[in-house]
Amino acid sequence: MALATDVPKESFRLSMLIYDTRFRSITIQVVVLLLFLLLVGWLVDNTVQNLAAKDKDISFGFLWQRAGYDIEQQLIPYTNDSTHGRATIIGLLNTLAVAALGCVFATVIGVFAGVLRLSNNWIVGRLMTVYVEIFRNVPLLLWIILIFVVTSETQPAPSDFKVTAAMIEARAALAGAGTVAESAGLLDRITGIYVFSMPFFLWLVIGIGLVVASWQFAATRLAASGTTRALIPAAAAVVWIGLALTLFNDGLTRATETLAAQGTVQTEPANQKMLFDSTALTNRGAYVPAPILDRPLGGTEIATIPVNYSVLATLAVIALSVFANLALLRRARAIQEETGNRPTTWWQSLAILFLPTIALLWAMGFHLDIPAFATDEAGVSKGFNFQGGILVQHSFTALVVALSLYTGAFIAEIVRSGIMAISRGQSEAAFALGLRPGRTMNLIILPQALRVIIPPLISQYLNLTKNTSLGIAVSYLDLKGTLGGISLNQTGRELECMLLMMLIYLIISLLISSVMNVFNAAVKLKER
């Protein structure tokens, strides 16, 4: 019994640091730590010495100096008189804008593609497989450049939207001759469609896909007679053709070429704005309407960053509406549990969600500022560019689209694996209870799959955010383009810029992963 305690107490010997397992692990850790500190010290010392040898010091003073260069996309005001620090913030905001939009789109695309890839519908399933494989296996950089070149090279220059003096004269001449130009009839629209063009080809492919997919849907899901089955794809086809003749018509027709071929005088610019004359796609970017308030609520500046009360108020109202709506739904559920009848809430929901925001926007005098060329009295367009509206750069669009599609393909795989990780019994049980496939997915499978999905999803978000720095390939002025590009180059502060940039990316990444970890903890299996 007393054997164990009777062991004579050994005095400490130095060799025990190596041979005694109780101390060995500590010894190793201390040695590694010392080596690591030495290494860091040597690196810092080396850096300082080499900087001194080049007569340079480390100073972040340049952040307060005048930047002197212009940035095309600014989310908060900036001029070339602003400081390098401000240019850094502009770049950071541009990075965050791409990252945020990219994460949202990638998630939506990824969830859809992941779920649809498991679809029983053969065509839809295969289409998703093709999408995932294409985007996963081609480098992101190529996608960004491809999308940029396609979006910028295929669009007309803004000058093609201008009304020239010659056109005005031609119009006057036509009016004088009594032949008032009529708006194009149905036949003109059909004959005007330029068949050998990329837009038409895309339109055709999507149309065929739509018809086939809806035919499949009708055949598998509806236990209806043959005529109804044929009606659905026919309806899809009619809608699609109707769209071509109305909304898409400007994109599909080449008015000038046909006119020139017929030898008619030109009375209208070669290109027209689309979407009810509000948006112009040009090779410089997309000019879209800008939201304008006649009676804004004003704003203030916090540390030179403008804070817009109108935006804050709108966001607050939207948040309140959402909360109110949640309360409404909770009440409906309570009533349902008590009485078995769920009160109709859809119109109340709609009213709560939209009316307050609309009322606020109306009170502030909300309207859209539509991009248009300035004109003189005769109606001849002046200037080089559209005035008003917002110019969405192609570099921005290309970056967001490429990042969303690329990351979306990875997220699709994560979602698919998450769904497949849920045992078949779950969906069989749900079916046995009489739940339809859609509800089974939404209520039973996805909530459980989320637990498997979220951890790898975090790393996809981090990847996407860091990949925004590839915007350099299309000259998108993000953090890498401003701080790590022009500012670095104009001031020669390579070390400082790089350190600052690493720090900022690190902070963004840590923020994303901590937010996602909180979310993960919220949906995690709660063990009682």
Added chain:
Amino acid sequence: MKKSALFGALAATTMIVGAATAGTLDDVKARGELICGSNTGLTGFGMPDANGTWVGFDVALCRAVAAAVLGDPTKVKFVPTTGETRFTALASGEVDLLVRNSTWTYSRDNDLKLDFVAVNYYDGQGFMVKKDLGVSSAKELDGATVCIQTGTTTELNLADFFKFNNISYTPVTVQDDSEAQRQYLAGACDTYTTDASGLAAARATMADPENHIILPEIISKEPLGPVVRHGDNQWGDIVRWTFNALLIAEEKGITKANIEEVASTTTDPEIRRMLGLEGDYGKMMGLDNGAFKAAIMAGGNYGEIFEANIGSATPIGLARGLNALWTQGGLQYAAPFR
């Protein structure tokens, strides 16, 4: 595994740092090759020809330096750099010498810690527009979209010019000249602005040069020249005096064709010193005495290099203008070889 990678990286850093601080001349001699930072491709100034050999006005200066230091103008490796990468490439020791349409400015001298050792082309910034735009002066460009290379002086001048004239513009930033030309030709910008020489070179390569005009305003001074790292004075002197030798050669009528003849007959003491026939002038710099003769033989004198690459007989068709010798009303003036 991780550790070995770390130590590899460390070793690499020390090597790069080592290269940057030691005497560039010794490094070049030991390597047997000069590494010269050049354009990514600008016709007439620096660009690989059909056989992949680099040719051009700036390239010729690199070749002259290689001839002076190594005795062979072909022992040069050209590293293409963009407006943004060029100074980092030089400061980090990736290139020994940078000859890339680079403007000598105060902050590049002081902030970037570089030395501009000569001016091989006196230039200024201009604007190019399509003829059918109907613009005849840069001041009419209010509201225009402008293609501009990042990391350049031209980017800063542009902002100043528009502000000074109280007009506005939308920038389209691009990384290099070829991207700028693509955007400009596609109409993504109304005008392309850079050094006037660069515009002339760009126009020369376009399919329809007659449809593009260079506006009369020159909005800045752009003295372009070879750059070395600050602090390596010997290397800086070698580049400076190689360039001076090319100027003196033109001044004295020494050409690639007649240099041997001049060398054997001349009695002019300055020429004799420069060609290494008298004194130990090459040795003073750590070179051979025949170094400057070799430099002139590489591509001829300054005038010959100018005419062959960018002069009036070439598609670029630049006049000597400010770059004529001082004896002909220009600014090119070399200190005496004494």
